[in-house]
Amino acid sequence: MGEAGFQEGSKGPVIVEASTPPICSSCGRIVPPGEKAVKFYCPNCGAVLIWRCRKCRELVIPYKCPNCGFEGP
Numbered sequence: 176m177g178e179a180g181f182q183e184g185s186k187g188p189v190i191v192e193a194s195t196p197p198i199c200s201s202c203g204r205i206v207p208p209g210e211k212a213v214k215f216y217c218p219n220c221g222a223v224l225i226w227r228c229r230k231c232r233e234l235v236i237p238y239k240c241p242n243c244g245f246e247g248p
């Protein structure tokens with residue numbers, strides 16, 4: 176017997192985000208794990224991964240890209 180099934184999907188480098196909780200780009204607070212936040216790359220420069228927490232989504236708080244200064248909903 177071994178540890179079959181323990182390691183799964185070990186192909187290529189994997190970015191681990193567990194130790195670095197994401198920060199909402201709109202309000203600046205840490206997005207807690209499990210929250211229905213959204214993340215997407217800046218639609219203008221595409222270089223920055225932007226997070227928006229659930230609250231900012233509901234309130235439609237604008238975000239600002241720290242790289243290019245793009246603002247949008």
Ligand SMILES: [Zn+2]
Nearest residue numbers: 199202228231
């Ligand atoms: Zn937020």
Ligand SMILES: [Zn+2]
Nearest residue numbers: 217220240243
């Ligand atoms: Zn940008």
